[in-house]
Amino acid sequence: MTLPEISYFELTISCLPVILAAIIFYRWKANSKELIVATLRMIAQLIAVGFVLVYLFKSTSSWLGSLVILLMLIIAGWIAMRPLDDKNLKHIGLLSQSLLIGCGSILVLIIVYVLDLSPWYQPRYVIPLAGMLLANTMNSLSLSGERLQMEINAGTLLEYARNKAFYAAMIPQVNGLLAVGLVALPGMMTGQILSGVSPLVAVRYQIVIMVAILCSSVFSTAWYLSRRTKFLSVVTKRNNKAED
Structure with a gap:
């Protein structure tokens, strides 16, 4: 089965609801400008990456592929830091390191085994x-x-703050596991089925991806929170000594 090709006109039609979404953002005092910029960036980035992937998929250079993944890793760390107050190179380094440990270990497992x-x-x-x-x-x-x-900021002890932060980060992951197959069919599985792959084969691939995403999130988040709380603990002790 071959999926019908989407023209640029049809693509434009699919994006029209974003205007309504932006109006709702504005009426609800959310940042509608950020939504519009994010949407335009998404479109531009995906079109650009489409051309890049055509070239990358033809290349067999592992060095080039590793460089691309390294760039993705750094950008992911930078984006992860966006909602956080403490924005500096050391923090983005910790976020990227956490992504490397969690995602890297799972990626190697999938590729090799x-x-x-x-x-x-x-x-x-x-x-x-x-x-x-x-x-x-x-x-x-x-x-x-x-x-x-x-x-x-609310005065919670670091250990309890770390535990609550970990639990909050895992809510979407656990919800996704509970909902898959009952509430929604994930994107990868849907794409495979639409392209003609047997649903039973698509299910196996989706299980691999769901488990991989869960474990990489757990590993990376646990590493990040452990290192981050240790750093904040040292800073707090240093400030307390300076005040004394």
Whole structure:
């Protein structure tokens, strides 16, 4: 089965509801400008990446692929830091390190032991998988970092603030596991079914992705919160000594 091609005119029609969404943002005192900018960036970025992927999928250079994934990692760390107050290179370094530990370990597991790719670097598989893991884990880091800030500002002890932040970051992940198959069919599974793949095969791939996203989010968030609270604890002790 071949999916019908979407023309640029039809693509424009699909984007018209964003105008209504922006009006609702404005009426509800949300940042409608941010929504419009984000939507335009999304369209431009996806069109640009479409041309880039055509080239990358033809290239067999593992060095080029690794460089692309490294760039994705740094950008994901920068985006994860967006809602956080403490914006500096050290913080973005910690976020990127957390993404590398969580997403990197799971990506290696899938490539080497699940898909058994030979050679290991096949851009058609590696880059989309890395993107899915980074995007979802990035959101977990943002949620955990923002909740940690709120708890600390409210006077919660660091250990309890860390635990609450971790739980808050995991709510979307656990909800996703509970809802899949009952409330919604995930994007990857839907795409495979629409392209003609057997639903039973698509299910197996989706289970791999869901477990991978969950574990990469857990590993990255746990690492980030552990290192972040340790850093904040040292800073707090230093400030207390300076006041004494």
